[in-house]
Amino acid sequence: MAFELPSLPYSHTALAERGMCQETLELHHGKHHQAYVTALNGFVEKNATLQGKSLEEIVKLAHGDASLAGVFNNAGQHWNHILFWQNMSPTGGGIPGKLEAKIVADFGSVAAFKDAFKAAATTQFGSGWAWLVQGSDGKLKCTKTPNGSNPLATGEGKALLGCDVWEHSYYLDFRNRRPDYVQNWLDKLANYEYALSQLG
Amino acid sequence: MTRLSRRTALFTAAAATVAATLRVRPARAQAAGPYSLPPLPYGFDANEPHIDAQTMMIHHDRHHAAYVANLNAAVKDYPQLAAMSPDALVARLADIPEQVRTAIRNNGGGHVNHSMFWQIMGGKGGAPAGALADAINRDFGGFEALKTQFNRTGAGVFGSGWVFVTVTREGKLALAPRPNQDTPLMDGGRVLFGNDVWEHAYYLKYQNRRPDYLAAWWNVLDWTKVAARYDQAKAGTLTI
Ligand SMILES: [Fe+2]
Ligand SMILES: [Fe+2]
Numbered sequence: 095m096a097f098e099l100p101s102l103p104y105s106h107t108a109l110a111e112r113g114m115c116q117e118t119l120e121l122h123h124g125k126h127h128q129a130y131v132t133a134l135n136g137f138v139e140k141n142a143t144l145q146g147k148s149l150e151e152i153v154k155l156a157h158g159d160a161s162l163a164g165v166f167n168n169a170g171q172h173w174n175h176i177l178f179w180q181n182m183s184p185t186g187g188g189i190p191g192k193l194e195a196k197i198v199a200d201f202g203s204v205a206a207f208k209d210a211f212k213a214a215a216t217t218q219f220g221s222g223w224a225w226l227v228q229g230s231d232g233k234l235k236c237t238k239t240p241n242g243s244n245p246l247a248t249g250e251g252k253a254l255l256g257c258d259v260w261e262h263s264y265y266l267d268f269r270n271r272r273p274d275y276v277q278n279w280l281d282k283l284a285n286y287e288y289a290l291s292q293l294g
Numbered sequence: 295m296t297r298l299s300r301r302t303a304l305f306t307a308a309a310a311t312v313a314a315t316l317r318v319r320p321a322r323a324q325a326a327g328p329y330s331l332p333p334l335p336y337g338f339d340a341n342e343p344h345i346d347a348q349t350m351m352i353h354h355d356r357h358h359a360a361y362v363a364n365l366n367a368a369v370k371d372y373p374q375l376a377a378m379s380p381d382a383l384v385a386r387l388a389d390i391p392e393q394v395r396t397a398i399r400n401n402g403g404g405h406v407n408h409s410m411f412w413q414i415m416g417g418k419g420g421a422p423a424g425a426l427a428d429a430i431n432r433d434f435g436g437f438e439a440l441k442t443q444f445n446r447t448g449a450g451v452f453g454s455g456w457v458f459v460t461v462t463r464e465g466k467l468a469l470a471p472r473p474n475q476d477t478p479l480m481d482g483g484r485v486l487f488g489n490d491v492w493e494h495a496y497y498l499k500y501q502n503r504r505p506d507y508l509a510a511w512w513n514v515l516d517w518t519k520v521a522a523r524y525d526q527a528k529a530g531t532l533t534i
Contacts, residue, residue, distance in 0.1 A: 221453035261493035
């Protein structure tokens with residue numbers, strides 16, 4: 095069965111007052127994410143070995159295989175964006191007590207976590223993603239990946255939060271100011287309830 | 295020409311252009327260091343309607359300026375690197391101390407790529423002529439074929455990057471896509487011209503429609519400038 099664009103868990107205008115305007119969400123979801131889904135389905139249609147596999151299986155199988163670079167890019171971006179929409183909320187920014195305790199235990203403080211996340215997001219040169227992951231040792235850490243890659247592919251752990259730092263995520267709202275976009279994302283958009291629900 | 299005299303010449307030319315463009319835009323404060331943001335050789339609106347003035351302003355005054363500032367920061371504690379031209383820096387990445395190699399790759403690349411980019415725009419498009427047109431016919435099968443292949447290559451760059459046409463000392467041309475701010479200069483090549491396909495180059499006007507931007511971009515090329523670069527390549531004097 096073909097992969098499908100999931101619907102947004104909120105309206106296109108729901109995040110406008112929190113720093114992500116209607117046009118950004120319409121383009122990002124309806125055009126960018128849709129294009130990754132369409133391209134991925136095109137690859138799967140032409141390649142019998144990909145047919146019947148789950149998205150996770152395709153991401154892992156295509157990772158590091160130069161002959162499947164196009165498959166990896168689009169499967170990775172489909173996976174990343176599915177998470178990204180769930181990672182934001184019209185009531186985002188508030189960190190539940192249980193997650194806060196875990197963050198303080200692993201980073202020292204909420205501020206130190208945000209600094210580490212911002213550092214990952216702003217030092218990812220060019221398009222890519224910043225992540226809050228839980229490693230196999232159970233500890234939280236912040237990482238970054240280029241383009242369509244993600245912690246599932248790199249094996250760095252379970253992704254709790256993923257912030258898209260492709261310029262299309264923030265150019266209409268923040269222009270070149272990626273640090274401001276990331277700060278706002280952490281403070282007003284990030285769905286920490288979702289992150290907690292993924293915590294192992 | 296030695297590396298040093300080449301850089302002095304570059305600085306003199308840059309200073310002359312600063313004076314010429316003061317009417318168009320105020321000079322901006324520059325971070326201290328050996329590298330400086332070359333002024334745009336035309337107004338922000340010179341490429342309208344194909345590239346909007348706001349995009350030109352942010353692209354030059356913010357993005358390119360940041361590459362220059364970060365490059366200056368990267369060489370701060372390395373006087374020998376600071377004495378090198380930006381094209382020499384990116385051509386010798388393997389010799390650069392590891393602590394600053396990535397910073398110089400990204401920001402040195404960003405500096406040379408954008409310096410080239412401003413130079414070849416501000417024109418009215420049209421078609422190449424003379425020896426350059428002959429080379430395009432020989433190596434791509436015609437100007438239309440070049441545009442088709444160039445646009446397809448640019449659309450195929452996944453994420454941020456560039457699409458270049460490289461030129462050899464013998465005048466041979468080839469397409470060369472690169473990720474992020476990499477440049478064929480890093481592999482011993484020479485750039486005849488290239489287009490920036492980072493989303494910041496087109497998002498305000500074209501949003502997700504990169505192919506539309508690639509198609510429209512040919513309308514702002516200045517073929518006189520590209521032809522001059524072609525001549526410099528064959529004379530062995532082409533740098534960035
Ligand atoms: Fe995205
Ligand atoms: Fe650029």
